[in-house]
Amino acid sequence: MGIHLDGNTMAGALAELFAVDVSIAVVECAGCGHTGVVAEAVVYADAPGMVARCSECSDVLLRLVRSENRAWLDMRGVVCLRLDIPD
């Protein structure tokens, strides 16, 4: 695998889809149960899409593929996303 980045780099692509900033959400990994901030996930951005992996067990958390007019978001590696919604 190539050089990885982190979940900060997915913030813009996720902001196209969600009404809140998902990069600061806490994600629970379906593989190992680890919880951590999306921004600190291991992200490979040099593929046709972006792949976020768990920083603990390296299982795939999210995959996001974008074409001109469509996005595919695969979240099978996520048990739960916890999003803070301030007043």
Add this chain to the structure above:
Amino acid sequence: MARAAVLGRLTWRVGTLVAFRDETAAARTLVFQIPDWPGHLAGQHLDVRLTAPDGYSTQRSYSIASAVDGDLVELTIERLPDGEVSLYLSQVLSIGDQIELRGPIGGWFVWDPATDAPVLLIGGGSGVVPLMAMLRTRQRLASGTPFRLLYSVRDPAAVLYEAELETLQSADPTLEVHYAFTRQTPAGHPRRAGRIDGAFLAEFGFAATLTPTVFVCGPTGFVETVAGLLVAAGHDPHRVKTERFGPSGGSSDGHSS
């Protein structure tokens, strides 16, 4: 529903290059005027999209270098080998030219001026850019929060913002800047060339017992090495925020600070 938390759809805006200045032989700061720019937090980035006349389009992320200043936003672009976008932005884009931008983006790697914990900034190469936004924001707010910047850079000619860092530091006993020159030091520099290591962090960083907030930005290898050293020195991993950048491929987003 809490309406304040709803961002609205992230949309592309048109920014106009209104000024630029060369920071080093390979890095240029670009000043864009972006109508209705909503402001940003220190450390956030934005996406840039370039579209060629034949329809080929590519986008990159860049950290914002400036503190909030109305509708003006500064990026510092370091030219990468084989970097088509960085080459275009740093060499070709001219005053009055327009490009597409969207942001601000990212709420994790940001300094909150309302917290008074000391702040340790550790940058590798152009990873210093979002850290500069934090220093400039601190200056703009006349904040007295103790800050230290540890700046790892190849050689003296590659230092970004050197004069401004010197000015900020000389006027302010609560701000320190320490350089780690990895290949070549300036004449008279008290340390030999070398990377940031545990001894460097112990000498110039804040001790873990002071519970500083730590921001580490740079190439992936740099960030992981430094973050590992910090945790080994007793820093709470939850107080060590990291942002990695590196070359991007294909048409997907890369992240260049």
